[in-house]
Structure formats: C-alpha cells, structure tokens
Amino acid sequence: METQRKHTIEVDPDVFRELQYMVELYKKHDSLNPVRSVNGLIAYVLASVADGSRRPGAWERQLLTMMGLVADCDEHRIYRANYGSPENGNSE
Template identity: 65%
Template sequence: MTTSRQITINPHVYKELEYMIELYQDSGSPNPFESVEDLVGFVLASVADGSRRPGAWERQLLEMMGLVADCDEHYLYRTNYGRPSETE
C-alpha cells in the first residue's frame, strides 16, 4: 500500500531537481530517475533508512545534515519503519 501525501517544494529547488533529471536523461547516471517525484521519493526513503539503520550508508546523510536525535533510541537498529513495536 502506498500512502500519498502532498509536500511543497520551493520553486527554485524544484527547478534544480528538474535540471538533475535532464542531466540523467542526457548523460546517464548510476541511478537515473525519470521524474522529480521519483527522485524525491528515493531521497526521502534514504533518509528514512538512515534513521532506522545506524550502520547503513544512508545514516551518514542524517549525520551530515544534523538529523540524528540526541537519544539512545535513535542509535538502535530497527527492522521496520516507524515507532518501534514492543517486539523489536
């Protein structure tokens, strides 16, 4: 099941993301995307993965952006997205 939410992207940022897509289409990329929506979805999934998997490469993104909470819970590996269940 896919949950759809609407987000607002600054028009200047959106323009840059569109340009990135053009570059992928013109010159190739190891991970090319065909739309801004696909690119944003990938970036957000990477942030979510970095949040729940402290040892993953994606965690470096969060650390560099200052998005790791200063609490023990944010340093625990979780297999599922969202608030940890009592069985984890």
C-alpha cells in the same frame, strides 16, 4: 490490510527547478540511479533518509549525520528492521 496514502509536500520553486535540471542531466547523460522524474528523485532521497534513520550502520546514516538529523538519544542509535516507531509494533 493497510492502504497506502499519497502525501503532498511543498517544494520551493527554485529547488524544484534544480531537481528538474538534475533529472534532465540523468536522462541525457545517465547516472548510477536511473531516476526519471522529480517525484522519483524526491521519493529516492526521502527513502534514503528514512533508511538512515532506522539503520545506524548504513551509508544513508551519513546523510542524516551531516545534515544534523540524528536525534541525541539512545533510541536513534538502535537498528530497527521496520519503519516507524517501535512503540507502535514496528520492530522485530
């Protein structure tokens, strides 16, 4: 069984302050997505990016397209049910 590892990312202090402010606003005024911490917000955004990468027809793909994060190749245009490279057995 694969164990989950925690990874550390560095966030620019100004960006972190803005993310904190966003979370404060969510707590004070609600939002459609009830994230309650900066870690939760970052995890949600990164999961959305990962979903957009593997699901070309999903709403999340629009995020990647607008940010220029879709590779110009056929591989990145194919739906994948699982995360990770299909070469590593992560595809159905």
